[in-house]
Amino acid sequence: MKKDPSSNFASRVERLHKRLSPLFPNIDPHDLEMILTSLLRRPRERMQMMFLKKRKDGRYVF
Amino acid sequence: MSFDANFLAELLEALSTSGLEVVLIGNAAAILHGVPVMTQDVDLMVRDHPRLEEKLKQFAKAFGVRLTRPYEPTSQVIRATGRPVMVDFVRTLSSRESFASIRSRAIRVRVGNKMAWVASLDDVIAAKEAAGRPKDNATLEILRETRSVRNALKNKNTKNRE
Numbered sequence: 394m395k396k397d398p399s400s401n402f403a404s405r406v407e408r409l410h411k412r413l414s415p416l417f418p419n420i421d422p423h424d425l426e427m428i429l430t431s432l433l434r435r436p437r438e439r440m441q442m443m444f445l446k447k448r449k450d451g452r453y454v455f
Numbered sequence: 456m457s458f459d460a461n462f463l464a465e466l467l468e469a470l471s472t473s474g475l476e477v478v479l480i481g482n483a484a485a486i487l488h489g490v491p492v493m494t495q496d497v498d499l500m501v502r503d504h505p506r507l508e509e510k511l512k513q514f515a516k517a518f519g520v521r522l523t524r525p526y527e528p529t530s531q532v533i534r535a536t537g538r539p540v541m542v543d544f545v546r547t548l549s550s551r552e553s554f555a556s557i558r559s560r561a562i563r564v565r566v567g568n569k570m571a572w573v574a575s576l577d578d579v580i581a582a583k584e585a586a587g588r589p590k591d592n593a594t595l596e597i598l599r600e601t602r603s604v605r606n607a608l609k610n611k612n613t614k615n616r617e
Contacts, residue, residue, distance in 0.1 A: 413607055420600050428597075428604050432489035436564050440460040443486050445495045446539035453495070 464567030473513035476502040478561050478572040487564050488576040490601040496541040502554045503546050549585035
């Protein structure tokens with residue numbers, strides 16, 4: 394059965410996290426996961442959520 | 456494309472129409488390098504030019520924004536407002552690096568049908584270190600951590616190829 398691409402991506406992050414976490418004991422494990430998730434995305438995907446937008450009522454939205 | 460990617464594409468189109476040469480700096484550049492942060496604005500280093508004011512006016516018209524100078528005389532930031540995301544233009548950086556030197560190390564990133572110059576992560580970090588403002592210091596840790604992890608990943612990939 395073909396694996397779901399999101400599950401492949403998650404496994405890749407998990408594998409790299411296991412391999413790299415001993416090299417970065419000072420980085421919080423959750424931060425390391427966020428960093429890896431972000432680094433493994435393509436630039437086009439990184440552009441999907443960059444800005445906090447200010448609405449006319451003064452509130453910010455993603 | 457997402458709203459954010461569309462916004463960037465429209466911005467690049469207006470910059471190109473008005474003949475402004477820019478390099479994306481600040482957190483927007485950091486995000487394109489893979490740093491997990493968000494930002495409220497786009498910071499652009501603009502190449503100084505005798506007709507810069509005229510080009511900026513053309514840009515304002517093309518992008519539908521109003522130009523202000525919110526921090527004069529202490530800072531010469533030129534701010535474009537009127538869209539959901541502000542755009543700030545600077546001619547100099549706190550790290551005192553020239554436009555040519557920042558662009559020589561910048562990477563090219565495709566946004567829609569345009570290419571953007573994006574300052575290197577090292578230059579983004581150096582500018583924030585030199586600025587030393589609390590808001591810059593707040594993001595420095597995640598910027599440095601991402602750079603270290605990215606370098607480790609690069610080394611891993613290089614070793615795998617050897």
